[in-house]
Amino acid sequence: MTPPAAQRPEALDPADYESAKRMVQSQDPAIRRKVAEHPKTRPELLYFLAADAAAEVRRAIATNAGTPRQADLLLAKDREVMVRQAVAQKIARLLPELSADQAIQIERLTVECLETLARDQATEVRGILAEALKDLPNAPHGVINRLARDVELSVCGPVLQHSPILTEEDLTDIIMKGPVRGAMTAIASRQNVTASVADAIARSDDEAAVTALLGNPSAQIREETLDRILDQAPQHEPWHSPLVRRPRLPARAVARLASFVADNLLKVLQDRDDLDPAAARNLVEAVRQRVGQAGAGAAPGLPLGPVDFGEEAVGGAAAGPEKPVERPSDKAARLNKEGKLTEKLIEGSMVEGDRAFVMAALAELSQIELAVVDRIVATHAPRAVTALVWRAGLTMRFARQVQLRLAQIPPKTALNARDGTHYPMTDEEMRWQLEFFGVEAKA
Incomplete structure (x- = not known):
C-alpha cells in the first residue's frame, strides 16, 4: 500500500527527528543528502551518514558545521578527494571564529583531523588547509610545522611566508635541511625576518632567496651578515639593486657597493639622502677611484667633480689617481x-x-x-x-x-x-x- 503523500520521504521535514530517521533510510541519495546538509540534523544521524555509500551525501556531511568531530575524522580519511577538501575548508573556516573555550575544545577534538588532512596524498587538499591556516594565531603548531615542510611549494609557501606560529628555530631548521625550491624565498619575504634567520638565508646558495631578503625592508640583517653577502655580490647581479636601496647602509658597505655596481645603481646611491657623513665620504672616494680608472674616457653617468652630500662631504678634485679598493x-x-x-x-x-x-x-x-x-x-x-x-x-x-x-x-x-x-x-x-x-x- 502506498503511503500518504505527507509521509513519503521526499515530503518529510529533516528538521523533525522522526522524519529525519526515516529519510536516512531512503534509497534515494538526494533525500539522504537533505538530511546531511540540514543545519538542525542531530549529530548521531550526521555520524551515521558519514559512512554513506554516496559521495555527494558524505560531502554534504563534510560541509555541515554541526557534524561531530568523530565524523569529521572519518571524512578526513575519505577515499574521495572532494570530501576531504570539504572537511579541510570547513575546519579551517571555523578556527578563526572560535572563542577561547571553543579553541581548547577544537584543539582536543580536531588536531588529529587536521594532522590527517596535512598528510593527505592530494596536494589540493593540503593546499586548501595551508591557505586557510597560514595566518591564524591559534592554529596547531604541529600541523603548521608539517605544512611548512611540505614537498609542494603551493602548500608550504603560504605557511612559510605568513604563519605567526612558526618559530625562529622552526625556520632555521627548515633552511638548514634544504627546503623545496622557492620555499626559502617565501621565508625571506616574511614580515620581520629575525637576524638569525636572515643569517641562515645568507649562508645558502639560493640567489632568489637572498634577493628577496635584501628587498625586504623589515628583515633584520646584521652588519656581518651584510658583509658576507657583499663578499659574493659581484657575482650575483640580482642582488645589486636591492643592496643599494637597503635602508641604513653602513659606511663600509656603501664603499664596497660603489666599487662594483653598474653606473645607474651608483647614481641611486648618490641620490640617497639618508647616508651618514662617513658613508657619504666613502662614496665620494669610490666614485673618484672609478673615474680615475676610467681615465679621460670616464664611464657615462659618473660625475667628474665633487658630489654634493652636504657639509660633511669631501669636495674638490682628487689629488691624483688612487689604487682600486683591495679585496x-x-x-x-x-x-x-x-x-x-x-x-x-x-x-x-x-x-x-x-x-x-x-x-x-x-x-x-x-x-x-x-x-x-x-x-x-x-x-x-x-x-x-x-x-x-x-x-x-x-x-x-x-x-x-x-x-x-x-x-x-x-x-x-x-x-x-x-x-x-x-x-x-x-x-x-x-x-x-x-x-x-x-x-x-x-x-
Missing part, C-alpha cells in the same frame, strides 16, 4: 707576504667589525679555502671554530674572541683556555675536528 683576500695575502698579518692586526679588524677581512685572514693563515672557513664559522660550534684558529697559528686567547665575536657563540658555551693560555684540546682532537670539513693535515 679582503688580496689584502690578507699581501700582508702575510709582507710579514704584517699579525694577531694584533686581525683582532683590531675584528673589533672594528671588518668581518670579511678577518675571515680572509683566517683562510690565509690556515691555508684553508675561504668557503670552508665560512662553513666552519657558520656551525657556531666552539670546538670546530677553536680548531680553525689553532690551524691558523694564533693563540687560544684570540680563539676565544673569534668564538664570541665572529662565530656569535654564547659566552657560556664558548671554550676557555686551559691553564689560562693553552688550547683545551690536543692537536689530534683539533685535526679531527677539521677533518669533518675535508681539511687535510698540513704536510
Whole structure:
C-alpha cells in the first residue's frame, strides 16, 4: 500500500527527528543528502551518514558545521578527494571564529583531523588547509610545522611566508635541511625576518632567496651578515639593486657597493639622502677611484667633480689617481707576504667589525679555502671554530674572541683556555675536528 503523500520521504521535514530517521533510510541519495546538509540534523544521524555509500551525501556531511568531530575524522580519511577538501575548508573556516573555550575544545577534538588532512596524498587538499591556516594565531603548531615542510611549494609557501606560529628555530631548521625550491624565498619575504634567520638565508646558495631578503625592508640583517653577502655580490647581479636601496647602509658597505655596481645603481646611491657623513665620504672616494680608472674616457653617468652630500662631504678634485679598493683576500695575502698579518692586526679588524677581512685572514693563515672557513664559522660550534684558529697559528686567547665575536657563540658555551693560555684540546682532537670539513693535515 502506498503511503500518504505527507509521509513519503521526499515530503518529510529533516528538521523533525522522526522524519529525519526515516529519510536516512531512503534509497534515494538526494533525500539522504537533505538530511546531511540540514543545519538542525542531530549529530548521531550526521555520524551515521558519514559512512554513506554516496559521495555527494558524505560531502554534504563534510560541509555541515554541526557534524561531530568523530565524523569529521572519518571524512578526513575519505577515499574521495572532494570530501576531504570539504572537511579541510570547513575546519579551517571555523578556527578563526572560535572563542577561547571553543579553541581548547577544537584543539582536543580536531588536531588529529587536521594532522590527517596535512598528510593527505592530494596536494589540493593540503593546499586548501595551508591557505586557510597560514595566518591564524591559534592554529596547531604541529600541523603548521608539517605544512611548512611540505614537498609542494603551493602548500608550504603560504605557511612559510605568513604563519605567526612558526618559530625562529622552526625556520632555521627548515633552511638548514634544504627546503623545496622557492620555499626559502617565501621565508625571506616574511614580515620581520629575525637576524638569525636572515643569517641562515645568507649562508645558502639560493640567489632568489637572498634577493628577496635584501628587498625586504623589515628583515633584520646584521652588519656581518651584510658583509658576507657583499663578499659574493659581484657575482650575483640580482642582488645589486636591492643592496643599494637597503635602508641604513653602513659606511663600509656603501664603499664596497660603489666599487662594483653598474653606473645607474651608483647614481641611486648618490641620490640617497639618508647616508651618514662617513658613508657619504666613502662614496665620494669610490666614485673618484672609478673615474680615475676610467681615465679621460670616464664611464657615462659618473660625475667628474665633487658630489654634493652636504657639509660633511669631501669636495674638490682628487689629488691624483688612487689604487682600486683591495679585496679582503688580496689584502690578507699581501700582508702575510709582507710579514704584517699579525694577531694584533686581525683582532683590531675584528673589533672594528671588518668581518670579511678577518675571515680572509683566517683562510690565509690556515691555508684553508675561504668557503670552508665560512662553513666552519657558520656551525657556531666552539670546538670546530677553536680548531680553525689553532690551524691558523694564533693563540687560544684570540680563539676565544673569534668564538664570541665572529662565530656569535654564547659566552657560556664558548671554550676557555686551559691553564689560562693553552688550547683545551690536543692537536689530534683539533685535526679531527677539521677533518669533518675535508681539511687535510698540513704536510
